[in-house]
Amino acid sequence: MGADAGFDMVPRLSKGVVDRHNWKTFIELLQEKYKDDPKVENKPNYILFKAGEYPMLPFEGHKFLRFSSKVTGSNAEVTGVTSYIKTVKRVAMVYFGSRIHYWSELADNYGVYDWKEVNESLRSYEQRDEPEIPTTIAAFISGNDPIKELGIPIFETKDIPGKGRGLIARFNISPGTRILCEKPIFTSGPMPIPQLQVTLAAKLKALPKAAQRQFLSLHNNFPGKYPFSYTFKTNALPCGPDSPVGGVYPTICLINHSCIPNSHNNWNSDAKHETIYATRPIKAGEEITISYDRGGPANERRATLKSSFGFECDCRICSLAPSELQASDARRVQIQSLDDAIGSSVRMQSKPKDVLGDCHLLLQTLKDEYDGYAGIHNARVYYDAFQVSIAHGDQARASIFADRAYKARAVCEGEDSPEAKRMHGFAQKPASHRNFQGCSSKWKTTRGMIPKGLDTEAFEKWLFRV
Numbered sequence: 501m502g503a504d505a506g507f508d509m510v511p512r513l514s515k516g517v518v519d520r521h522n523w524k525t526f527i528e529l530l531q532e533k534y535k536d537d538p539k540v541e542n543k544p545n546y547i548l549f550k551a552g553e554y555p556m557l558p559f560e561g562h563k564f565l566r567f568s569s570k571v572t573g574s575n576a577e578v579t580g581v582t583s584y585i586k587t588v589k590r591v592a593m594v595y596f597g598s599r600i601h602y603w604s605e606l607a608d609n610y611g612v613y614d615w616k617e618v619n620e621s622l623r624s625y626e627q628r629d630e631p632e633i634p635t636t637i638a639a640f641i642s643g644n645d646p647i648k649e650l651g652i653p654i655f656e657t658k659d660i661p662g663k664g665r666g667l668i669a670r671f672n673i674s675p676g677t678r679i680l681c682e683k684p685i686f687t688s689g690p691m692p693i694p695q696l697q698v699t700l701a702a703k704l705k706a707l708p709k710a711a712q713r714q715f716l717s718l719h720n721n722f723p724g725k726y727p728f729s730y731t732f733k734t735n736a737l738p739c740g741p742d743s744p745v746g747g748v749y750p751t752i753c754l755i756n757h758s759c760i761p762n763s764h765n766n767w768n769s770d771a772k773h774e775t776i777y778a779t780r781p782i783k784a785g786e787e788i789t790i791s792y793d794r795g796g797p798a799n800e801r802r803a804t805l806k807s808s809f810g811f812e813c814d815c816r817i818c819s820l821a822p823s824e825l826q827a828s829d830a831r832r833v834q835i836q837s838l839d840d841a842i843g844s845s846v847r848m849q850s851k852p853k854d855v856l857g858d859c860h861l862l863l864q865t866l867k868d869e870y871d872g873y874a875g876i877h878n879a880r881v882y883y884d885a886f887q888v889s890i891a892h893g894d895q896a897r898a899s900i901f902a903d904r905a906y907k908a909r910a911v912c913e914g915e916d917s918p919e920a921k922r923m924h925g926f927a928q929k930p931a932s933h934r935n936f937q938g939c940s941s942k943w944k945t946t947r948g949m950i951p952k953g954l955d956t957e958a959f960e961k962w963l964f965r966v
């Protein structure tokens with residue numbers, strides 16, 4: 501008979517964009533970890549662990565119910581299946597937290613699903629579902645958020661040595677989770693410091709007492725003659741990319757900086773509020789961070805952070821050993837220069853293949869620098885790749901690029917973000933872009949020409965072929 505052990509996914513994953521994104525990242529991490537292990541094989545639709553009873557992980561996460569095997573007997577011992585189960589479970593818990601239900605018949609506890617259901621799910625791995633036509637994410641995302649339903653905030657405010665106050669996660673948080681959403685206490689445009697002081701004094705006076713207190717409790721890096729102006733400067737977040745208008749928020753303004761942040765801040769210009777979304781898995785007890793800087797190598801970032809915010813950054817990247825920091829700096833410089841090169845409209849016209857090649861290289865560099873969680877950077881690169889493709893009439897590839905831009909945006913900003921909605925529109929109708937065939941029609945394709953049935957590697961090859 502023997503005893504089984506393993507883990508179940510409870511509740512099972514939805515087909516939603518966030519669950520799909522997390523599952524994909526989880527699978528990629530395991531593929532990387534086991535790439536040199538001959539007992540772990542990538543089949544077209546799943547990873548096969550050739551140990552014990554050959555447990556499998558499908559590439560389509562919504563099909564997954566259980567990863568398990570007999571863990572007693574000579575076969576289990578010789579093949580080391582227990583160690584695979586433990587490692588895969590540990591990684592799964594990082595991504596899916598309390599959804600991972602570990603069980604072992606040796607300890608008299610059992611899986612949640614019955615074997616009939618599990619065997620049906622295993623059989624479904626063989627045949628992939630038809631590729632989905634992108635539709636709205638809302639239709640995919642399951643409404644069950646146990647934490648939200650309990651009404652417990654997913655973070656707490658704490659004093660953090662050397663940083664003042666900050667926000668700390670109380671639970672494991674998955675990428676794509678909305679952590680915060682706030683309306684500004686007030687907004688203001690740019691103006692000289694003395695004038696800003698007078699303007700803000702008038703704005704404050706018009707606010708209810710509670711809102712005044714919220715603003716006055718925010719940190720001021722440059723105390724002295726113009727307290728309102730400098731409190732605003734220390735805390736304001738731009739209302740949109742490159743917007744000269746800034747807003748201050750009661751809780752969002754307590755989030756500290758990291759050069760490798762785990763969250764993203766965004767101004768939703770439709771809803772007129774600022775959102776914070778997790779962009780990488782955040783463990784309970786970890787600080788929630790966003791990025792205050794505009795990229796570049798560590799010395800440039802440090803100089804900006806020091807002059808604008810008055811602190812020395814000691815995040816994970818800034819604290820790397822010199823040789824590793826050098827490697828990170830090289831990647832960040834490369835990210836900047838690829839970004840500049842991709843933005844050139846002359847190259848888009850005359851050397852579209854080079855631009856697409858740069859997009860591919862940039863995605864790889866971002867993946868290395870942000871260990872797989874480049875979030876909003878990826879959204880921008882995919883939109884760049886969309887623009888090159890559509891400018892030369894390639895609707896097939898443009899549709900895929902826009903869909904990827906949409907998914908990355910939705911993880912960082914929510915599906916109601918205007919930019920996510922715009923990307924979704926382009927994924928559905930790439931030719932609706934104002935620059936459709938604006939450069940040439942030499943790459944002309946239709947959406948119907950997106951290849952079907954390719955494995956991941958072949959599909960990526962098709963997508964980035966030059």
Ligand SMILES: C[S@@+](CC[C@H](N)C(=O)[O-])C[C@H]1O[C@@H](n2cnc3c(N)ncnc32)[C@H](O)[C@@H]1O
Nearest residue numbers: 662663664665719735753754755756757809811
């Ligand atoms: C918007 S406030 C963030 C909340 C602030 N810690 C507080 O206590 O209200 C920005 C200020 O927080 C501090 N800060 C932010 N990130 C930091 C970091 N990584 N290390 C040290 N201080 C930081 C700096 O004083 C910065 O000017």
